[in-house]
Amino acid sequence: xENNRNFLIAMALSIxxxxxxxxxxxxxRMDAQRQVAETSQAQQGSLQTPQxxxxxxxxxxxxxxxxxxxxSSPQLPLSEDREAVLASGQRIPIDTPQLSGSINLTxxxxxxxxxxxxxxxxxxxxxxxxxxxxxxxxxxxxxxTGLIVDGKGPVVGASTKWQAPEGARLTPSTPxxxxxxxxxxxxxxxxxxxxxxxFTVEDSIANTGGAAVSVKPxxxxxxxxxxxxxxxxxxxxxxxxxxxxxxxxxxxxxAIEEDKKDAExxxxxxxxxxxxxxxxxTTLIPEGSRPFNSQFLYLTGQRPHYQTExxxxxxxxxPGQTAxxxxxxxxxxxxxxxxxxxxxxxxxxQFGQLIDWGWFYFITRPMFHALDYIYKLVGNFGVAIxxxxxxxxxFFFPLANKxxxxxxxxxxxxxxxxxxRERFKDDKQKQQQxxxxxxxxxxxxxxxxxxxxxxQIPVFFALYKVLYITIEMRHAPFFGWIQxxxxxxxxSIFNLFGLIPITLPHLLMVGVWPLLMGITMFIxxxxxxxxxxxxxxxxxxWMPVIFTFMLASFPAGLVIYWTWNNTLxxxxxxxxxxxxxxxxxxxxxxxxxxxxxxxxxxx
Numbered sequence: 001x002e003n004n005r006n007f008l009i010a011m012a013l014s015i016x017x018x019x020x021x022x023x024x025x026x027x028x029r030m031d032a033q034r035q036v037a038e039t040s041q042a043q044q045g046s047l048q049t050p051q052x053x054x055x056x057x058x059x060x061x062x063x064x065x066x067x068x069x070x071x072s073s074p075q076l077p078l079s080e081d082r083e084a085v086l087a088s089g090q091r092i093p094i095d096t097p098q099l100s101g102s103i104n105l106t107x108x109x110x111x112x113x114x115x116x117x118x119x120x121x122x123x124x125x126x127x128x129x130x131x132x133x134x135x136x137x138x139x140x141x142x143x144x145t146g147l148i149v150d151g152k153g154p155v156v157g158a159s160t161k162w163q164a165p166e167g168a169r170l171t172p173s174t175p176x177x178x179x180x181x182x183x184x185x186x187x188x189x190x191x192x193x194x195x196x197x198x199f200t201v202e203d204s205i206a207n208t209g210g211a212a213v214s215v216k217p218x219x220x221x222x223x224x225x226x227x228x229x230x231x232x233x234x235x236x237x238x239x240x241x242x243x244x245x246x247x248x249x250x251x252x253x254x255a256i257e258e259d260k261k262d263a264e265x266x267x268x269x270x271x272x273x274x275x276x277x278x279x280x281x282t283t284l285i286p287e288g289s290r291p292f293n294s295q296f297l298y299l300t301g302q303r304p305h306y307q308t309e310x311x312x313x314x315x316x317x318x319p320g321q322t323a324x325x326x327x328x329x330x331x332x333x334x335x336x337x338x339x340x341x342x343x344x345x346x347x348x349x350q351f352g353q354l355i356d357w358g359w360f361y362f363i364t365r366p367m368f369h370a371l372d373y374i375y376k377l378v379g380n381f382g383v384a385i386x387x388x389x390x391x392x393x394x395f396f397f398p399l400a401n402k403x404x405x406x407x408x409x410x411x412x413x414x415x416x417x418x419x420x421r422e423r424f425k426d427d428k429q430k431q432q433q434x435x436x437x438x439x440x441x442x443x444x445x446x447x448x449x450x451x452x453x454x455x456q457i458p459v460f461f462a463l464y465k466v467l468y469i470t471i472e473m474r475h476a477p478f479f480g481w482i483q484x485x486x487x488x489x490x491x492s493i494f495n496l497f498g499l500i501p502i503t504l505p506h507l508l509m510v511g512v513w514p515l516l517m518g519i520t521m522f523i524x525x526x527x528x529x530x531x532x533x534x535x536x537x538x539x540x541x542w543m544p545v546i547f548t549f550m551l552a553s554f555p556a557g558l559v560i561y562w563t564w565n566n567t568l569x570x571x572x573x574x575x576x577x578x579x580x581x582x583x584x585x586x587x588x589x590x591x592x593x594x595x596x597x598x599x600x601x602x603x
Contacts, residue, residue, distance in 0.1 A: 111142035184209025197332025241273030382478030485557035518548030
C-alpha cells in the first residue's frame, strides 16, 4: 500500500508539474493575448510590424549577406487605411460561401480575403476574420504567382497589369480569365475557386515572339507581420511545407529570424509550402508533375517580412507554341474534413499535416474524429466530450475493473499490514518483505491502483491538443455560460459568478466547472483510506485545491471532461469496492477531514 501511494503521489506530482507549466507560464500569456492573438492571426492589426513613416518607399528584396529572393516587387507607399488601399486600384470581387474579398489586377495577387463563417469573438455580430491584406498595409499578407524568363527575371509578376472582362466576379460557378502581355508572351490566366478555400490558377502561355523562350513559373506567400504566437509549446505557427520524400518541414518565426534563411533551395517534385497560424493558413501547391526549387526566407529590408517561395523548372516554349501551368492556392480555415478532402481528391501529399496534430497524432487525431463523429449526431461538442468519456470508460473497463478490485482487496488486508508494521516497527526491511508476502498470498498487485491515472494522462493531453488546435472547437458552445469550449470558464467564484461587477486578476478566475472538478477530485480521493504519513495526508488534502486553480485557466471542454471522468470513476470505484466487501471510506474520511483535531496538552 505504501509503494502504491508513493507511486500515485509521483504520478500526481508529474501531472502537477506539466499543468503548472501551463498555469504559471503559458496560460497567463494566453489569457493576456487571447483577443490579440485571434485578431493578429487574422491580420487585423494587432501585429508586430516595423515602424515606418507613411509614404516611405520600401524594398522587397533586401536580404542579409547577399541572400536574396529571386522574386522582386515594386516599391509601394505604406498606408494605414485599408479601404483607401482597396479602392486605389482595379480589383475583381470574390464571393463564395466561405470567402469574400478581391483579387488585385496589379500582379493578379490574392491579397484581400475575409472568412465569412468566422468572427473575431463568439458574438456573431463581431467583425469577420481578415486573412489576407494588400502590400501597402502594415499587416500585409498575400499570395502571388508569376513567370520568370531566364536573364530577364519576373516578366509576369507583382507589377504586371492584367486585363479582365467587364463586370468579372469570381464565384464557384464563374471563373475569371485575365490577360496580359510581356516580352513576347501572351498569358491567359484562368482563376477558379471551389465552395471552400482552394483557388486554382491556370496559365496558358503563348510565345508570340520569333525565338524560343525558357519560362519558369513561380509562386510565393509573403507576410509583412508577425502574429503573437499564443503558445509555441503546444502548436506550431510559422513557415512550413512538404517537399517530395523529405516530408514535413517546419520553421518557426523565431528560428528564421535568427538564421534569415532556413537552407539553400532544394529541388523536389510534388508537395506544397506556405505560412500557417493556429486556425488559418495560406499555402501554394505547385503543379505536381514538374520539379521545383523552394526556400523559406526572412528578408530584412526596410520592411522585414517572411516569405515562402518556389520556382519551377523551366518550360521551353517554341515560337508560336503555347504551354500551360497550373498552381493551386489554399487560403482559409484549417477545417479537418476540408483539408483531408483536398489531400485525397487533389492528391496533395501529406496536406493533412497542415493541421498540427503533434507527436502523439496517433492519439490526438482519432480523439478528434471520435468527437467530430458524435458531434454530427448530437450537435454539441460538449455533449460529444461527455459521450466519448463514457466510451473510453467502457473501453478501458476491464483494466480499470481489475485495478479497482486490487485496490479493494488492499483495503481488506489493511488490518494485517498495520499489525505487521507494529510487529516489525524497528525493521523496515522486514516490513517490506512481509508486505510483499501478504500481497503475493492475497494476489494483490500494489501498482494496480495507478492504472486509472496512467490511462487518463494521454487522454487528457490528446483532448487538450484537440481543443487547442482544431478550428472546429473554436467558439463551440456547450450549455449555459460556456459559449466556447476552447476557452476557460468565464465565471469566477471571487466575483460571485458575475454578480459583483469587478475585473479579477487571472489567478482568481476560478469558475463553476473548475470548482465542480475540484469537488469530484476531492470526493474521489476520499474514497481511499487516509494515508498514515502526515506529508501524504497534506498532499492528498490540498491536491484538489491546487488542481482547481490550475485547471481554471484550461479550456472549459477539458475541465468538463475531467469533472465527468471523475464522476464516472467515483461511481465505478464505489460499486466495485462494495461488491468486493471493502469498506467505502468516503464518509469516515470526510468526517475526519472536517473534524476538529484535539489539542495536545503540554506538560
